[in-house]
Amino acid sequence: MSEITYIRGDATVPSVKGVKVIAHVCNDIGGWGKGFVLAVSRRWPEPEKSYRAWHRARASNDFGLGAVQFVQVEPYVWVANMVGQRGTRTGSKGVPVRYEAIDAALERVGEKAVDLGASVHMPRIGCGLAGGKWSRVEPLINERLVRRGLAVTVYDHGEGVS
Numbered sequence: 001m002s003e004i005t006y007i008r009g010d011a012t013v014p015s016v017k018g019v020k021v022i023a024h025v026c027n028d029i030g031g032w033g034k035g036f037v038l039a040v041s042r043r044w045p046e047p048e049k050s051y052r053a054w055h056r057a058r059a060s061n062d063f064g065l066g067a068v069q070f071v072q073v074e075p076y077v078w079v080a081n082m083v084g085q086r087g088t089r090t091g092s093k094g095v096p097v098r099y100e101a102i103d104a105a106l107e108r109v110g111e112k113a114v115d116l117g118a119s120v121h122m123p124r125i126g127c128g129l130a131g132g133k134w135s136r137v138e139p140l141i142n143e144r145l146v147r148r149g150l151a152v153t154v155y156d157h158g159e160g161v162s
Contacts, residue, residue, distance in 0.1 A: 023105075030052065123157065
């Protein structure tokens, strides 16, 4: 069985051939402006525009925890906006990350990646501003993506990675 490949670099610039899905976690309140989304927006305006429109129209679509929006940004590159955190702040209910939502979203990412014949690229999803623990996220990636035979690369950007 394959395993996750870890490299230092920028998940918005995967250096492999073929179709690629760049997966990242968004919140469920329509906020886009901190963390990995800034790197996404620097490269492509479409994921943010699509996410904001998806959130605005949430009364009539599937927007919510566990949902995924796939945005094609280049002929061979898709961005997966995964709704995997409740709000943006740590409060009485703990950190914003919702592991069950990330799990459900990764299941959808896995289906799409198989359909596209794509590799999957991501930062340490749910572990930055969302406050999650990689020890809880990594098994979800192994279960939903790696076990399907998908090539998964996780990017550590700079120093101070926990």
